[in-house]
Amino acid sequence: MPRIARKKSRSGIYHVMLRGVNKQMIFEDDVDRIRFLETIKKYRDQYKYSLYGYCLMDNHVHLLLKEEAESVSESVKRISSSYVYWYNIKYDRYGHLFQDRFKSEVVESIISFLKVLRYIHQNPLKAGLTGSVFESKWSSVNEYFVKSDIVDIDYGLELFSNIRNDAIKLYKEYMGQPNDDECLDDHVRIRVTDSEVKDYLSEMGITHVSLLQQMDKEKRDLILSRLKEMNGVSIRQLSRVTGVSRSVINRVGQRDRWDVP
Template sequence: MTRTAREISVYGYYHVVQKGCGGQLIFEDADDRIYLIRLLASKCRKYDVNIIAWCLMDNHIHLLLDDEHVHLSDCMHSVTTAYAMYFNAKTGRKGPVFQDRFKSVPILNDDQLLNCVRYIHDNPAKARIGTASLYRWSSFSEYMGYPGICMTECVLGLLGDSQRFFAFSTSGEPNRYCFRDGAHVSDIDALEFAQALLKPYEPHHLKDLPKAVRDNYIRTLKNEGFSIKQIVRLTGIGHCTIQKVKLDQ
């Protein structure tokens, strides 16, 4: 199968996601996570890639990387190869640890950059395993002054300081940014993304709006990659009604 070329960011920033093969766990304990963090630090230093944010989940990792010198693919290949060798040797398992090559989304402006950082740190809360500020395995604490592997200057420069970063990250406002692998919006991101798109309305308010207004909001969701089934679940509006709303040409 022919691989599609990666979309390039003229600014050099990328949101990178690497998943475990078949959704399997890629960490068994804290030592595994520490090993990967050290790998990320050493390999990114070797390939001149700067780490802006990171979060380690049970079966995937999120990274925001600054790839000014276009070494991202070599860097990620080196990280995943080294970690797979370590993990297989430790556990006695065989075969690939990671699923295919990594996915990446180019970051194109400052607003997207800030909301990507927030999105990455919010992953534990979405998975209901911890809040952004208390989760151990992310770069959130680095932005609050603890030493780590990130270059925090860019984000803190945009926001002002650590306290403003904390306020921005914990505001509770719905985040319009989500990781998009193609046009589809994942179920885990659908509600918050919809809330951001439909503000000041909640998704379930749409069924009570005048038809023209309602249809315009449905069109917005469809244009942003929401499936008909997702819109039905979010809004309570019938399948046939949503299907009849045409996309923008």
């Protein structure tokens, strides 16, 4: 069945979302995130598209950009292909990292632009990863009034006021407003922190991961099974926190489902 053509934006501005294939992690550490932003900047300088906002989550990315010399599809393809090539070399892997086709929506009005920009910036907040929209390390929210690195801030700020100080004040107020905005993906993955996993281990009497590693298999697997039941935890995260291999954690609980009488 042929694909439906991507809707063309009259303004040239699009809200783009790139998601990991099967919703897998696309950033393992901050080095990966920095590389992704460097890739965006590299191709922005070469092909002159405008970037108004971004947010890097663990398994997906939001971009607000305007196509210029080439289509948004071509620009996103350059960004994703370059990053995946680097990522696969770093982690000695092969194949796709992102879903085959990125999602996008057209942005053709001032109201839509501001709504999408706020939605992108509030992604970490609504996912429970930060206590404030301005605490996010991997979004462009603070570039609008601290230091603009890769984001074109003039267009967005001038929508608030032609006087820069007034524009920044109004921008901050708008970005911090609670809302029920829904854009491309309003189901934000809630993720627990490593500290929360460690706290749960402590509640079960495991004050140090070495205690877990020294347990007999039956007791260890019982603890791991309870950890896997935490809402928002990943196998990779549990392996990182506990020091137990992902293959072992993956197997925990699988046999139990068939052994229940």
